[in-house]
Amino acid sequence: MVAFIVSPIAPEIAEIVRTTRLAPEYGHPVHEELARGTGPCRECLRAFTVGAERRLLFTHSPFTGTSVLAQPGPVFIHADACVRHDGTGYPDGLQSIPVVAQVYHEDGTIAEPRRLPPGAESAVLAGLLAEPRVRFAHLRHAEAGCFIARAERVAM
Numbered sequence: 001m002v003a004f005i006v007s008p009i010a011p012e013i014a015e016i017v018r019t020t021r022l023a024p025e026y027g028h029p030v031h032e033e034l035a036r037g038t039g040p041c042r043e044c045l046r047a048f049t050v051g052a053e054r055r056l057l058f059t060h061s062p063f064t065g066t067s068v069l070a071q072p073g074p075v076f077i078h079a080d081a082c083v084r085h086d087g088t089g090y091p092d093g094l095q096s097i098p099v100v101a102q103v104y105h106e107d108g109t110i111a112e113p114r115r116l117p118p119g120a121e122s123a124v125l126a127g128l129l130a131e132p133r134v135r136f137a138h139l140r141h142a143e144a145g146c147f148i149a150r151a152e153r154v155a156m
């Protein structure tokens with residue numbers, strides 16, 4: 001099985017959001033609330049505890065500086081500093097979240113979004129990323145559609 005990493009948003013972005021309360025590159029005010037949904041947090045890649053944890057909502061582009069079409073959208077992070085997800089493979093914290101993978105090819109074309117079946121997320125994602133023409137995949141919430149994280153192959 002191909003090895004891959006799932007990368008959260010850059011730590012600098014989370015830092016700017018928490019300190020300035022403005023969305024980096026957009027300037028929209030950040031909205032703070034008690035979690036009304038599971039998210040997940042785009043930094044630690046874990047589901048929010050509904051009604052218990054505070055979260056920040058802001059506008060984010062997964063393509064800033066790398067694509068003609070930036071596709072900005074709403075994302076959440078924990079209001080308080082959390083431990084950024086690290087390591088290879090599918091994050092444990094995303095197991096409870098419905099996720100689709102959107103695959104981007106080396107030639108710039110995009111594949112149909114593919115639902116990652118519960119319990120087989122890692123195997124299916126590894127299979128998608130094993131294709132040589134695949135450059136990376138974006139993981140998005142299967143119901144809300146918003147960007148969660150970026151997945152790509154790594155050499156082991």
Ligand SMILES: [Zn+2]
Nearest residue numbers: 041044078082
């Ligand atoms: Zn977090």
